[in-house]
Every structure is written in structure tokens, then in C-alpha cells.
Amino acid sequence: MNQNDLLNTTSATYSDAKQDMANMLESRPANYSLPQPFYNDPQFFRADMEEVFQKEWLFVGMTSEVPERGDYFTVEIGQNPVLIVRDADGSVNAFHNTCRHRGSRVCTEHRGKVANLVCPYHQWTYDLKGNLLFAGTEMGEGFDMKQHGLKKAHTKTAGGFIFICLGKEAPQGDFDQFLETLEEYMEPYDVENTKLAVESNMYEKANWKLVLENNRECYHCAGSHPELLNTLLEWDDTNDPRASEEFKALVAEQAADWDAEGIPHEHKSFGPGLRNRIVRMPLKKGTKVMTIDGESGCSKLLGRIKNPHMGSMRILHLPNSWNHMQSDHFIVFRVLPISAQESLVTTKWFVHKDAVEGVDYDPARLRQVWDATNDQDRILGEENQLGINSVGYQPGPYSETFEFGIINFMEWYSSTVQKNLKG
């Protein structure tokens, strides 16, 4: 993006932009890509941040990233720094990472371990529940420590997943039902006894929705992802209009094994556009996990899993996460918008906490397939962005056969933005 694009906004003011956005969503044809400003207009991006990323539940990480009291990590939701920390009674909490004195970031590292949360500027000190413990010696008579704790973000965890919400009130709906299902489906993995093996952070010059659109279809896989297709089957699930009889037979065969082992696998989805969705699908016959050759990635299986052929349990959480849960490691993906034409894609690989690097697993082998795939997707996303920026761009048709996943994503996005703009 060049700097002058910033003023090439469709709408005269931000207030107009929100109205234009609502009107365009109202009248959009369901099976077409969105009008240009949704992908590159900075005022539309601002509305995405305020109406989606600052109001909806977001995936930020796994509870096993903060295994003990005082362990924390930080994340930036747009320009909002957030701090996730495990407290003394084992709860995981999220706080705005901004001191109540003069606003400095309190935790300046990406990860760490602390006794209390101490602002580096003037040593204002908060406990792990965000209560202000110390604020210098002379803040004056009227100063009330209780009114100056760190500001909380809503936090919920289930099955090891941490979700936060920056809005004043967290959206209700069926999110809790999804969390119950997530708890049940993740039980075999025993996430609390896993550990982060390796993490990648990829910067992509594309609007966050293009990153999601790319993820929501495998129509492009054959042309772009040779490493991934060593193990991944391109069908979304048995409802996929392209699903072959052979595929359905494979699903039935493996499902019988999984049922025998008490491993959940059936498709469950929640919210408009399958916003939250879980399903376990087989990998290519004969392969175990998403490594370059389909052989195991870690010699210790996760949790109570005995069978290396777990396929991949796919977990979708719109707007910002997809995940692959396998027998010996799992992979989580998180998308964070940076600007109208910039996103950050974080990928993390988890293994059993007792697995030993260099003995039980090789981080380079674990990350190989998705490093390649992510980079291929990054180039596709960036080229998509460049073409969309043109006056020659015109919304084009999604294939109901190949791109139903995007149609679903757009249904969720559209209904959510419309609801929040009204709200």
C-alpha cells in the first residue's frame, strides 16, 4: 500500500463510511466477493476493528502457554496491547496492557514470568488479578487504589483454548454451547499437559478477510500446496458437495475406530455461517499427521490418545482462527489485522509436555509443511490484494461447489457487522 491510498477512501467521514458499509452489506449478492473498500479502505478497516475485533470473541492462544502462576504472554489486537496471565488460583485472565498511571505498557516482552505486574515507568505494581498494590508514595489524599486496577478484558477458556473479548459486554448467543463442545472434543488431548514446541509469525500484505477467504476454500490447494496435499484431503467434510464415495468410505472406516476409542469426531457447528465449527476428518490413507511424509511428528502421543491415526480435528473460530488437532501434535492458527492491507498470521505447534526436543521431536520437521503452505498462501493473498486494489476490480462469483466455506464466512461477517453497527 502506498501512503496516499489512505485518503482514497470511499466515504467523506467515518460516520458516512459505516453507513456505506451497512448499505453495501444489505444489498450484496451472497455469492460474490465484497466491493473493493471492504478490502482496502482505511475507514472500512477501522469499522472492522471497532465492530468486529473490538466487540467479538477472539482466539488468542492456549492455556498451556501460561502453565504456571505469573506466566504471561502479550498480544496486540490492532493497536490495543493485551496481556494474558495465569493467576495464583490457576485462572487465566486478560488485561489491557496499559498502566492506569500515565498509560505505559506494563509488560513489554512477548512472553515472561512475573510475581506481580510492575510498570517499568514508575513501578506502579498490580497483582496477577490486576489489583493495584503500589502507586508510588504520594499520590495525594483523594487517590483510591481500588479505582486504578488494570482494566480487564472478558476471558473464557475451554479445552485449552483462550478467547478474549474487548467489548464492554461480551456477545451472548451460542458461544457457551460451542465452548462446551470444545471442552468435550478436546478432552482426549489434555492440553494442560502440552507445551508450545515452535511458533511462527508471518507478516502478510493483505486484508485479514483475504487471509480468511484463502483459508476457507481448498479450491486453490491443487495449484499451490504440494507439501500439504501429501496428507490433507481437500474435502471439507462428508457434506462437501464434491465428497467422493471413496472419501465417505474412508470417513466411515476411521469413524468406527474413533468411536471404539471414545474419540469425538462428528461435525458440530454454531452461529451464523458456521462461525464456530468442529469436525474430525481423516488424513490421506496411510498418513498419520501433517508432516512432509505423513509419518509421525513426535514420538509421544498427546493425552489419552493411543491410535496415531486420529486424522485432523479441525476447529474453526471466526473471525480469526483455524486449527488442526492430530495424534502427536496440534497446530493452532491466529490471524490479527494490522491495517487495511496488512495482517499477522501466527502459527503454533504444540506437543506433549514431556516430549524432548531433539529426541522425541524435531521442530524443523514439525513446522516444515505449514511453513511452506503459509508462505504459499501469503503470496496468493498479497496478489489477491494487489488485483483488488485496481479500478478494474469488480466483485466476482464464488463457486457454491468449491467455495461454500467463503460464502459461510461472508454470511457470518455480514450479519455480525450489520448487527454491531446497529447495536
Next chain:
Amino acid sequence: MNQNDLLNTTSATYSDAKQDMANMLESRPANYSLPQPFYNDPQFFRADMEEVFQKEWLFVGMTSEVPERGDYFTVEIGQNPVLIVRDADGSVNAFHNTCRHRGSRVCTEHRGKVANLVCPYHQWTYDLKGNLLFAGTEMGEGFDMKQHGLKKAHTKTAGGFIFICLGKEAPQGDFDQFLETLEEYMEPYDVENTKLAVESNMYEKANWKLVLENNRECYHCAGSHPELLNTLLEWDDTNDPRASEEFKALVAEQAADWDAEGIPHEHKSFGPGLRNRIVRMPLKKGTKVMTIDGESGCSKLLGRIKNPHMGSMRILHLPNSWNHMQSDHFIVFRVLPISAQESLVTTKWFVHKDAVEGVDYDPARLRQVWDATNDQDRILGEENQLGINSVGYQPGPYSETFEFGIINFMEWYSSTVQKNLKG
């Protein structure tokens, strides 16, 4: 430019900016540089893009850059990617380089050769005339391939020059007369039998109009361009108010030779402000071409040319090109705006297609003079921009004797913007 300058715009909204622009042009004194916002206001820049670069004919390159069927090159007009390709019947066509499916760029390289145009995202395939040949297997019943061809840009070629126009309708006026003249004047060069020898792309932190203003006068040459002045005579043509009797005699002497050889040279111009202009002028007595010593740059003369003393045929095309056609090589210049304070200047040197690099010509020798000159002009343009950005800047007087070329450029720019803003 720092990022906050972006909001330092003169006008509250883009709509106001266009009105302010029209008013300022209406009341401008003809012989003075423009008010500050024309050079640094992002909303004025947006209007330059929409009213000039997206509506007027632009020079993009030479037909000999795409000698055979399927040869293409790409160019970015602002944020609009464009694709220029030679088709099966030998025509050169320009298309918006954006797929009609989800908008990805179709050709992602700067130059290449293809059988068909295949989008890298989902392999939608277009023929060299832009017709959609393949769009996946299941786009649904209602999908009409004929409605999903690549979008065309207007394209015209003459004398080897390729011009495109991104506007809905291409401007009429006397452009075709210019093209006829160009065809006639370029005939001796036989451009189809030339080849691109070397290309430079220079990034300049200055508004595109400052790049053009710099080009439109040689008042600064004596102080800045020692290499160029080894061969270039500073007079624009024999109408130049500074033209000496000695110069006029030299012109007359060479013109006699050129006439004898049937080589066109007389001044022809078209459009307001000499928008399109051709004239052949001698180089310094005793020099052949714009090399550092004035000796030949390539041992094969171009086309039907026999006399190495062809001087330089200067071809101007506003808003974005000037060119020097000589006996053994020619040089074309193309300016593309990037932002209010950023431009890209592309220079290309062409030789006979049978000339052999390292035998008949040395690319380093060919480019030496204009590499130096371009870089000197870049610094002048960037310093000009920095001073104009100041609250201390006030439009200053152009000299009618030395800077008539800028006065002409401004006449064209002003009348074109006013016409298009009204239109």
C-alpha cells in the same frame, strides 16, 4: 514525507478538494509555479490520478518489448495493475491485470511469455485477447463465461510506441493526428526490429509534476548535468528564444543532410501546451549520440539509417514521457506517480535486434550518461519537493525565456484537469 502529512490536506473532503483544485487552476497566474497542495496534498494527488492518469492517454512501452505472441509486460498506473500482451494476430492489447473471479493479479512477473493468461490463484484461464476459456469445473448453471473476460484498457500503437487509456472512453482531440505523425517520423527506426538493451527504474521522492517540470527546462542543465552537456545542446528548438545564430546554422546544415536522406525532422506539435510534440535537433557538433564522449553507442545503426549524425529526435507525450531517438540507439522515459510525493522514472535503451551485447554494444556505456543525469535530476526534484512543503513556499515566477516548456506543460495540465473535473 512523514505519515502525518497525509491529513494535512487543504480541503475537508475529497469533493471539496476537487472544487478547490478547479478554483485554484481557474485563478492561477500562468507564469507561476502551482500552489503547494498541487505538489503535496494527498487529495489533490488522488484527483491527479483520477482525472489525469485514469482518463488520459499514457505511454507505457514499446512494441518491441513484446515481439512475439504471448510476450507480455506489466505496469502499475497508481494502484491499478495493467498487463500488456501481444496476441496471436500480432496486436498489442492492454488489460486490467485483475482476475474476474476474486480479483487476484493474473500476471505476477514484470515480463514473461505465456500461451494463455492463467490466474495463479484458481487457474482461471484467459486467451491472449482476454476471453475467459476456463473457470474451474463447477461455477454453476447461471455462469456466463462471456461476461467474465479480462477488462480491456484502450490501447493504441504508432511507430512502436504503446499508449493506453484507463478511462471509460478514450479522449479524442488530435491524438490520432499525433499518432500518424509519430508513425511517419519513426519509420526510419523500424522499431519492430529493435530490442530492449537495458532498463533502469528510479524511485524519486517528488510529485510527478516536479519530475516533468524538471524535464521541461534546461535552465538547470549547466549547473547540474556535465555528462549530458557533452552532447546535448540546451536549446529546445529553433523557436527557442535563446537560440543562437550558430545553433540555427547547425540546424540548417544537418537538416539539409536529413532531407537528402528522407529523415523527418521538422517540429510538429499537437494539443494544448504542445502536449504531443516531435522535433529532431542536432547534438553538439562532432558528436553522434548521447554517450559520455559522443561516439557511437552501438555498432549497428537502427532501421534504414546510414548517417550516424541523426542528432536526437525528441518526442514529448504529456503527462508521462519524453524520448530521444538517435542513430544507433534510442532512449524512452516513462514517469509513473506513486503518491503525492513519490514517483517512478523508468528509462529504457533500445538497440537493433541483431546487435550483440558485449560485441556491438556495452550496456554500461549506453546507460552511463542518463544514469548520471537521472540521478542528478532526482536530487533536484527531491530538494524542490522539500522546499515546497514549507509554509515558507510561495508560487514563484517561471522565466519565459528559459522555462517556456514548463509554462506549456502547465497550460496542458491546467486545461486537462479543468476539462475532466467538469466532464
Next chain:
Amino acid sequence: MNQNDLLNTTSATYSDAKQDMANMLESRPANYSLPQPFYNDPQFFRADMEEVFQKEWLFVGMTSEVPERGDYFTVEIGQNPVLIVRDADGSVNAFHNTCRHRGSRVCTEHRGKVANLVCPYHQWTYDLKGNLLFAGTEMGEGFDMKQHGLKKAHTKTAGGFIFICLGKEAPQGDFDQFLETLEEYMEPYDVENTKLAVESNMYEKANWKLVLENNRECYHCAGSHPELLNTLLEWDDTNDPRASEEFKALVAEQAADWDAEGIPHEHKSFGPGLRNRIVRMPLKKGTKVMTIDGESGCSKLLGRIKNPHMGSMRILHLPNSWNHMQSDHFIVFRVLPISAQESLVTTKWFVHKDAVEGVDYDPARLRQVWDATNDQDRILGEENQLGINSVGYQPGPYSETFEFGIINFMEWYSSTVQKNLKG
């Protein structure tokens, strides 16, 4: 800052922004940090530039930086290039560094020495008082050289300090009284017989007010500045609410010495919020100057000074300078805003003009303490900015005991902006 933050402005238009700014200042609680947009909104930043930095007196440098006729240095006030030059009769003048022909910067180097000021573009030539001497040979009959001199900025010097004002009219008030005091207090240092020993330019990703706020309190010093606290006493002066009896005794003891030597030291202040302020304070007992060990930094004392225990004469000039005048060298600090979230902090160390580098002083030793301190402050400022950018930021309380200096700064800032917005 990411690029899209630019449109995340609080106000629909710049005109609204100025009104919003006035309203927020009107209703602000005096002892709280400012609302977010004062620190990161590009339209508020524009108002800071137009209402403060383009209207108020600014510190730019010392007269001994331009010791002789034709010596100059340049400085950028936002995007306004300014030129400071010593003329033939010994005066120091400031000019807009933009040619009256087509606006190029005239002086393109940071420092230099010239006979006349010659624009590099077309050699327009100005004398050292800014009068146009030469403008090409044929500017036409109507051209009046007298109307095309360089535009002056208001300039005042006192005690070796150079102040400029870019406004049409320079603010009156008690600035001249401050200058008289500055002249008197600086007399012992004989600035004209000093020289610039070393200069640092530090880029900081923080709003200029955060740089000033950081400077206006030493509440953070104990946690961040070990090198500085080898010599600096944290108390502002004897009126500091934290000042100990021991400190007051030290002040009294040294003041007696200074009085005996005729060295001014008493606190003087001018303008709202102690805008201009001078006071001499002792350094830590036993230390002489702000070096890493408190021993001397240069073997030649400045001016008429005989006693190495001069402490530090602190000179504050809002909005953009603080300074430490010591026995054997002095240090000046200048802050220049670049954008809403970017500033440039320049630090210069001066010694006696006869001191010999490598013999009398070591530049690396001179700069060591403040290089470390500046960098520590830079990180504090940048972390402060990042936290303030959050939706979780809320103005927080300043301590009247520890942060009275910021409360004063805000009083000056608020009253100045309100006055100038009205004016």
C-alpha cells in the same frame, strides 16, 4: 504506528478537530494526563504544529555553532525547512530554506559555510541577509528582485541561545524578560568562545509531549537512570515538595560559593507553567559534572569560571528545550516533532573553543551519561505511546509531589493552545 491509524481520528474534519481540542482542554482535570487524541491523533498533531510549533518561540541552537560570517546550519520544524546563518555584521538570522523561484531548498546540507546563499537548482543567489542578488539573466521586465528575497523567520538570541518563531507576528509577553535573565545568567560561560564538541540525534516513536512529560519529572529516574544518578540530584529545586533538609543545606553551602564568585543561581521563571525557567542546582556532593564518575569532562573550564563545582544551571524553554550548564561543558537538548507518534531529540555538548579533542576532552566520555539516559528515556516514551494508543487507556493522575513539572507543562500547553486557537 501503522498506516491506518491515520484515519482513526476523533474528529470528522480538521476544523472539528480544533474545536474538539479546545473543548477537551477547557474541561480537562488539571492533574490528569491528556485524552488519547492529544498523543496520537494526526489532526490534533497538525494543530500542535500550526498552533504551537509554527506560532511560538522555539529553541534551535547556539550562536557558537555559526561562529563566523557565512556559517550556517539547517533545521526542520515539522515539514518546514529553516536556515540559520551568521551574516557579515555578526548577526544570526533565520530564513525559510525555500527558494523564491520554484521552491527548492537552498541549503541542502546540515551545516556549512558559504559566501552567499546559492540555490542548487538554478543558481538564484541571496546574500547573507536574504536579499536576492541574482536570478538568472532573463526573468522579464516586470521582475522585481526586492520582492524575491528569502522569507525571514523571527530570530532572537541571548546568552548564546538562538530562538526562532515562524509565526507572522512573534508572541510578546515576558519573553524579552526571560532573554535578559538568560543573558545575565549565561554571562560566565562566554558562549561565543565555545564550540560544539559532539552532537547526537535520536529518533523516538513517541508524541513530542510524551518526550517533554518524561523530561519534566524525575519520578522515573531511580528505576531507569543509574548513570545519570551518579551525579544528578533528583530534586527540582529547593521548592520541590520532596526536597530534604540535607539537600537544602547543600544548596545553601554551594550558593554561598557561587555568590562569592558572582555566579547567578537563583530560580527565575517566566510565563504560565514556568514556561521559561532558570535555576542553578548542585550536583551530588563531591561530583563536578554529569560524567559517568562525576569527574571533569574537559580540562578547560568555560568562560570566566574558576570553580569546577558549578553544579548544573538548568534552563527550560517550553515547548522544546531543556539544558544543563556546567563548569567545563554544557549540554543543550532540542525536541522537534516529526509526526503524531514520532519525534527527534537532538543533544549537543559544548566545550571551550580552545579545548583540543583527544587532549582536553574525549567526546565519547562527554556523551556517555546522556547517551545512556536518552536511550532509556526513548524506550520509556515509546512504551508510554504504545499503551496510550489502546482503547484501554484512560487519562491517569499526576502526582503533585513527584510530577508537578508535568502539571506545569500542561498548564502552559493548555493555555497556549487555547489562546492560539482563539487568536
